[in-house]
Amino acid sequence: MYLSWLDRWDEERARRGEDGKETTSFILDADRVFPSEEIGSIREFCARAEEVSTDPTFFEEQDRGDQQFEASEHWVKFPSDISTDVAENNIVWAKITKSGSLDKALVIFHHWNARTRNAQIAGFLSRRGITVVEIAMPYHFERSRRGSLHADYMLSANLGRTIQAVKQAVCDGRRLIRWLKGEGYREISVLGMSLGSWAAGLIAAHDANVSKASLFLTGGSLADMVWTGRATRSIRSSLEPEIELADLRRAWSPLDLENHVHRLARPDLDLQVVLAKRDTVVLPELSESLLLGLKNAGCRPQTLKLNCGHYSLGKLPYILYAGLSLKRFLS
Known part of the structure; x- marks a missing residue:
């Protein structure tokens, strides 16, 4: 009974999240990446994207x-x-x-279309x-595009801009992490x-x-998440007439965490994964595929699987379980 109610609650939360999301034009916008x-x-975009997916310098920041x-x-x-062409961003x-x-610092990367920061986690x-x-991710919070109802420039049917x-x-x-190191923080962690x-x-x-x-x-696979996820139906509707899932996987291969599992398996990195078994936004099979890839790369992340949905992870008692697990992991 409770789980059925939980599923309905997650679905209602997902429906509310669809407000303002519309189908848009499919655009390569290759100049933004190449x-x-x-x-x-x-075809050319996919081939070039697959090349940079194995390039360790693609995600390097400039030393300014x-x-x-x-x-x-x-x-x-x-x-x-x-x-970018959005000054605020x-x-x-x-x-x-x-x-x-100055012993420990944690940098938090929020979810798509976040409206508020995580004051409770930060205080705890x-x-x-x-x-x-x-940190405010692109096109969110102080970096939002004027007039936008959600962060449609962060994730969309525009392949290059995504x-x-x-x-x-x-x-x-x-x-930001390099700056924190310069400020004297000894151990730096990330939470996404x-x-x-x-x-x-x-x-x-x-x-x-x-x-x-x-x-x-x-x-x-970010491509699979967008294609199958409850929160990204409008993006799939924009993509589907123009591109097949197999090509979308290739186009966004630099963003696929499974292509980076050997780097995530480095011996000096501790990894934790917290999942929702009833997730309709990031389907459990996508999470399990990543876990298998990590295992095959020799990584054994601490894993917590909770019997809730994507949004209901934020409800009691699940957020308590997740929060305590995070505290133990960071400690």
């Missing part, structure tokens, strides 16, 4: 130094390495909840000696939630400054 290259077809950081007691902001904002110690962890830094946005999230996060778990996972795979990574509600 500037100065002549790419005019899906720390003088461009503006920090106060509770905020830090700095220019993004990637410049080109300045990165992060909220800091300090612990009073900061009181336990972990400084929490909540890659650019996720790459921007990764490069922004890596630059849903879409944020792709950014956090890619950062952990490529940045040796990250010692722990916790991925909530994650999967391997």
Whole structure:
């Protein structure tokens, strides 16, 4: 009875999340990812994307130094390495909840279309000696596009802009982590939630400054998540007349965490995965495929599987289980 109610609650929450989401035009927009290259077809885009999916330098941030950081007691902001046609998106904002110690810092990457930051998590962890830094991902919070009802420029049927946005999230996060290291923090961890778990996972795979990574509600293939997920039906409707799933997997292969499992399996990285067994946004089989890939790469992440849905992970008692598991992992 309770689980049936929980499923209905998740579905109602998903329906509310569809407000403002509309089908849009399918666009390659290859210049955003491969500037100065002549790419005019899906086939050429996919071939080039598969090449960069094995390039370890694709997600490297530029070393501009720390003088461009503006920090106060509770905020830090700095220019993004990637410049877009949305001025607000080109300045990165992060909220800091300090612990009073330079021992540990946690950078949080929120879910797609987040409306508020995670004040409860930040307060809970900061009181336990972990400084929490909540970064705004591209086109969210202070970086939102004027007039937009949701973060449609972060994830959409525009193939190039989606890659650019996720790459921007990764490069922004890596630059913030380097700044935190310069500020004296000894151990830096990342936490990613849903879409944020792709950014956090890619950062952990490529940045040796990250010692722990916790991925909530994650999967391997972003293409499959968009194609099958409850929250991305409008994007699939925009994609489906123009591209098949097999080609979408190739086009977004740089963002597929399964292509980076050997990097995530590095011996100096501790990994945690928290999943929802009744998830209709990131289907359980996508999460299990990632876990299998990690296992085959020699990684044994701490794994917590809760019998709830994507959105109901935020309800009691599931959020309590997840929060305590995260605390133990970070400690």
